[in-house]
Amino acid sequence: MPSYHKLLVIGLDGGTWDAFDPLIDRGYLPFLADLKKHSSYGTLCSTVPPFTMPAWSTFVTGRNPGNHGVFSFFQHSLEGYNLDNVGEFVNSRVLGPANLWNLLSSNHRKLIAINVPLTYPPQKVNGIMITGMLTPPDSENYTYPDNLKDQLDDYQIDLDNIRGKDRIQVDEDMDRNAMLSRLIDLVRIRRKTCLKLFTTNPYDFAMVVFTSTDRLFHYFWDLVTDDRDLLSEKYSKNEIIELRKKLNTYLLTLDNAIKDLAETAGRDTNIILMSDHGFGSSPSCLFNVNCWLKQQNLLFERSGGQDTLNPLSWIIRLGKSRFIRSITPELLEKKFKSAIKGKFEELIDWSRTKAYYEPLYLNIGGITINEYGKKSKGIVTRDQKELLLKEITEELLNIEDKAHGRKIVQKVMQREQLFRGKKASVFPDLVFFAQSEYSCSNSLVETEVVRDNPQPQRPGDHRVEGMYLVNGPNFKNDIKDLSINIADLAPTILFLLDIPLLDNFDGQIMKDLIDDNLISSRRPVMKPFDVRESAQGFLFDEKEDEALRERLKNLGYL
Structure with a gap:
């Protein structure tokens, strides 16, 4: 018999009790509502900045961004001028060997990791992995082992290429009803994949991240929070009715997915439900x-005669023209920003x-x-x-x-x-x-x-205050509103699975949430951090880089 219980982590990207609690009060999410009553929960403090890449990197490493070096989609240099979202994309290799997947595998724990951001390219693990956000569209190298992808039916990572080559494009004409339908599809695909792999592969640690919650809150925060003034400004009454029906379907699909994963894992499994950051209304x-x-x-x-022939200088001058800006300010602003993107340094x-x-x-x-x-x-x-x-x-x-x-x-x-x-x-x-x-x-x-x-381009955007919920044989179920840090998750997961902790973790074991008997009977073992440099040896090729930029642009990130 192992000295630990299995552990299931369910990630709800961008999840926040600020959204889920009112939805629960309105009768949505019945399983999550019941689970919360019998669990400990609270606020999860994200990284600075509260953004997908640094946050999930801190989750995976147990270290703050100053240690892992990730704070955007792109790699940065000390000598350069990081003025804009340009450069080489970050990838799983920049985190080095001291990450959760490596620590679990090297200690002979079987793992399943599905759709966790910044896991591309996939690393060799003691189990299986399907990579998440920043996997290039149409990539054939997104699973470990490689032949795992042959078992995945109609699997999708993000919104683009859901149906043929049709893409979501962020603009005022975006069909939000169609987008909600696609988010529902994503949840169904993720649920089906998880249930198939969780029931056919033994594991000690299993994890899935639902990124659709982040997309939902970005583009439907007004609908989720039932901001009737904002909704009435943007939609007709019939459109609002249809969107609410579709939102109800999405939430029920997500709630059922959480229920099925928890029930499949069983009562003898520890469960952590968590987000990487929170959400709120976009700035006005x-x-x-x-x-x-x-x-x-x-x-x-730069100014003066030396730049009179520089087209970038003329773009800036035109962009500042009150007359031109008065004609169509929003469109021109987008065009000017696009034209000078990545060229700030020479200006x-x-x-x-x-x-x-x-x-x-x-x-x-x-x-x-x-x-x-x-x-x-x-x-x-x-x-x-x-x-x-x-x-x-x-x-x-x-x-x-x-x-x-x-x-x-x-x-x-x-x-x-x-x-x-x-x-x-x-x-x-x-x-x-x-x-x-x-x-x-x-x-x-x-x-x-x-x-x-x-x-603003999107009605909802990120906040530092995320969420968590813990339930299971090793967790207390009566701790309410305790704040933790996202860096606390990695050392806590290792402790629960009876694995030595690295001595350079910034996070702490969440002792206040863990059963007192386990805390008193299991002394944490500390292991020196391997000081080897991070393995940087991976770059996206030109086609992958272009496809990733297009995906992020279409989602409104670039």
């Missing part, structure tokens, strides 16, 4: 950080620029000093840097949105306060947190520091 205002930096004489664009006068903006996510942004000796075109000395950081912090905290009578930035932290580890240096020198009403923009076209954005 834009904070144009580059515009503010220019006003502070910290950021300078900046680095001989005069002292600080620049690095996008992190939504209302969380970064300011990096153009430091001499660290940046390829740096001009700020180390002695000047500390004073400059202090001045920028004070000025950020004093920015006012006079139209709405409030401060924009609520908190500013230095990098070292947030991130620890050998990869922390790739993060911005300062990280600031704007109020939730503001989305930070890196536009060089915008001419106002702050403006209203009453119709």
Whole structure:
């Protein structure tokens, strides 16, 4: 008999009790409602930024982003200028060997991992793996073992290519009814695949991530939260009725999937239901950080006669034209942003620029000093840097949105306060947190520091506050509203499966949630961290890179 119980992890990407509790109160999600009554649950604090790639990377490694180095879809360098979403995509290899899949396998635990983001390319495991988000569309290399894909019927990873070559395109004409139908299909496909593999393959640890919840909250937050004012502005009464019916079908399908997975696992299995981050309403205002930096004489664009023949300079000039912007501002803004995307660096006068903006996510942004000796075109000395950081912090905290009578930035932290580890240096020198009403923009076209954005591209967007629920023979079932960190999951999973923990984990075993008898009888064993460098040796080919960018663009991420 093993010294541990099986463990099932169900990931609901973007899940939050802020959405699920009202849905439960309205009679949706009956199984989740009953499960919650007999479980411990609370808030799961995500990473900074609260974004899919760094969050799931922290889950898999038990380490903060300063240790694993992932904070966007792309890999970043210390010497370069990370001004936009460009560069090589991150992949499973950047996390190195000290990850959950490796630790489970090397300790002879059988595992099944399905649709966990950032698992492509699949690694050799003691069990089976189907990769998740950032798997290139049409890839033939998305399972371990390789022949596992031959057992998968009509399997899909994300929204595109659901039916032939038809794609979801994020714009005002998107058929949201059709999108809900596709999300329902995704849940059904995921459920069918899980039940097939969970019942035909022995396992100690099984996990699946439903990413459709993230897509649902992004594009249907107004519907999920029953915001009748917003809904009435966008849809007719009949359209709202049809969307609500489709939402009901989606929620029932998801609830049944959770029920079937839990019941198939059995009462003798520990269950963790979790998200990687939370959700809330999208910001209704834009904070144009580059515009503010220019006003502070910290950021300078290239200008003058030397650039009169540069088409990018003319794009910027046209983008700032009040006349042109008055004709069709939203369309032009998208066109200008698309035209200069990935070309920010050549538009900046680095001989005069002292600080620049690095996008992190939504209302969380970064300011990096153009430091001499660290940046390829740096001009700020180390002695000047500390004073400059202090001045920028004070000025950020004093920015006012006079139209709405409030401060924009609520908190500013230095990098070292947030991130620890050998990869922390790739993060911005300062990280600031704007109020939730503001989305930070890196536009060089915008001419106002702050403006209203009453119709954001997506009605819902990420928050730091995610969710979790635990149930099973090794968990207490009466702990309510206890907050944990996403980094706590990996050491807790290893402890429950009686596996030594790495001594460099940032997370802690969730002892307050675990049965006292197990805590008193099992002493955690610590194992030195293997200091080998992360195995970087993988790059997407040009076709895969292009297909991934198209998928992320169609989903509204790029």
